[in-house]
Amino acid sequence: MATQTQTTTAAPAQSLFQTAPYIPPDAIFALTADYLADPSPKKVNLGQGTYRDSNGQPWVLPSVRKSRQILQDQQLNHEYLPILGHAGFRKAAAKLVLGNSLYQPLEKKIASCQSLSGTGALHLAGLLLRYCRGTSETPTVxxxxxxxxxxxxxxxxxxxxCQPFKYYDSDRKGLDFESYISALKSAEPNSIVILHACAHNPTGCDPSQEQWREIGATMKERQLFPLFDAAYLGFNSGNVDNDAFAIxxxxxxxxxxxxxxxxxxxxxxxxxxxxxCCFVVTETESAAKNTQSVLEMLQRSEISNPPAYGAKIVTTILEDEELTQLWFQDLITMSSRIRSMREALYNHLNTHKAAGTWEHLIQQSGMFGFLGLSPEVVRTLKEQYHIYMADNSRISIAGLNPSNVEYVAQSIAECLK
Ligand SMILES: Cc1ncc(COP(=O)(O)O)c(C=O)c1O
Structure with a gap:
């Protein structure tokens, strides 16, 4: 006998994600998408902070090319790295940042864990600081x-x-050092302070060595924890030792x-x-050992193991004296090209009599120029001149080259008339 299938009329499914809000895309990635979709041959991308060569193309560093070749010849395998990452990489990276003479006596007081680039390191440091707060309140950042x-x-x-504090004085177009120090003086002890190690993003304004000394002394006195974000080490001045001064x-x-x-x-x-890589330099060897074990546990629950290929490329360079010297040359190539484009933009702005003063542009350093244009001018540059930059008028100087720098300066001058 044929059985009759019973149909039940279920209520329309209610999505588990019904209440998920719509979050607009990240502004700088959305800007890149707009740039890519723009068919204009005149378009210029000064948004995303990625290095471009003088033809406007991504640049694979010669030192990286050599390192890749060596890895290929070694018949690279694709096994997991340990949870903390590539041991040689962690050691070479710590030596690079601290310099050999400072690294040696401190070696056992350093906890480290390879991370998903700088963002992953910042996140891991946050997890660690939250975990180590014990029973006290989560500190302010x-x-x-x-x-x-x-x-x-x-x-x-x-x-x-998260507690913002004023870093930049837009009238003087420079670091607002008085506000900086007064924010540190009023911060509660044990708070965390984010310090851009060099090439402050987006302003391009770093404290002088004298100012770093005062920042450090104030932080020490107030018992504040320095969390250095070092995304541009060696890229800023072309020299790692100079850029690691504050650290x-x-x-x-x-x-x-x-x-x-x-x-x-x-x-x-x-x-x-x-x-x-995420590092913590601790007071004692036992603190370093325990901190590293916490990092390992945190990493395990986040990503298990970090990616291997990039770490192998870096380690191959840093463990070989000749390749390291080649990389130092690459740093000079990139930072010098950026500096020369900064100067070219400054000169063209003056030649085209762009309203205002532009000295701030050549006083800044690093990947970015913080122009100080209004949001309306930024919009006009995008819509009428096909020049793309962040809403706050931060430009990635690496997007400039001999073929477009005058066009950019002239367009800015026209918009400011
Ligand atoms: C100041 C600063 N910190 C961290 C990062 C993180 O970069 P990544 O995660 O690509 O290493 C960036 C990238 O633009 C940056 O500018």
């Missing part, structure tokens, strides 16, 4: 303003209270515990390989 747009997102998503000063002279989030995205052009 002090963030210079303006800053890299992701700082607030990373730390607020981890449940930290080394805090460790060597002030004898402070620090957190350090290192990225090889910009300085080795390994953007998509996601290679970075």
């Amino acid at each position: 002090y963030i210079p303003t303006p800053t890299w747009s992701n700082h607030f997102q990373v730390y607020s998503s981890l449940g930290f209270k 080394r000063y805090f460790v060597q002279e002030l004898k402070m515990e620090i957190g350090l989030c290192l990225s090889f995205a910009k300085n080795m052009g390994l953007y998509g390989e996601r290679v970075g």
Whole structure:
């Protein structure tokens, strides 16, 4: 006998995600998408902070090319890395940041964990600091303003209270050092302060060495924890030792515990390989050992193991004296081209009599120029001149080259008439 199938009329399914809000895309990635969709032959992308050569093309560093060749000849395998990452990489990266003479005596006081580039290192440092707070309240994270747009997102998503403080004086177009120090003086002890190790994003304004000393002394006195974001080490001045000044000063002279989030995205052009490292320099060897065990546990529950290829590329370079020297040359190539484009833009702005003064542009350093244009001018540049930059008029100087720099300056001058 045929059985009759019973049909039940279920209520229309209610999505588990019905209440998910729509979050607009990240502004800088959305800007890149707009740029790519623009058919104009005149278009210029000054949005995303990625290095371009003088033909406007991505640049694979010669040192990286050589390293890749060596890895290929070694018949690279694709096994898992340990949870903490590539041991040689972690050691070579720590030596690079601290310099050999400072690294040696501190070796056993350093906890480290390979991370998903700089962003992953910042996130891991946040997880660690939250975990180590014990029973006390989650500390406040002090963030210079303006800053890299992701700082607030990373730390607020981890449940930290994020406290912005004024970093930049838009009238004087420079670092607002008085506000900086007064924010530090009023911060509660044990708060965390985000410090851009060099090449402050987006302003391009770094403290002088004298100012770093005062920042450090104030932080030490107030018992604030320095968390260095080192996304541009060596890329800023072309010299790693110069760019690591603040980090080394805090460790060597002030004898402070620090957190350090290192990225090889910009300085080795390994953007998509996601290679970075989270370090903590601690007061004692036992603190370092335990901290590293916490990092290992946190990493296991987040990603299990970090990606191997980028770490192998970096290690091959840093463990070979000749390749390291070649990389130092690459840093000079990139930073010098950026500096020369900064000067070219400044000169063309003056030649085209762009309203206002532009000295700030050549006083800034690093990947970015903080122009100080109004949002209306930024919009006009995009809509009428096909020149794309962040809403706050931050430009990635690496997007300029001999073929477009005058066009950009002339367009800015026309918009400011
Ligand atoms: C200041 C700063 N920190 C961190 C990062 C993180 O970069 P990544 O995660 O690609 O290493 C960036 C990238 O633009 C940055 O500008």
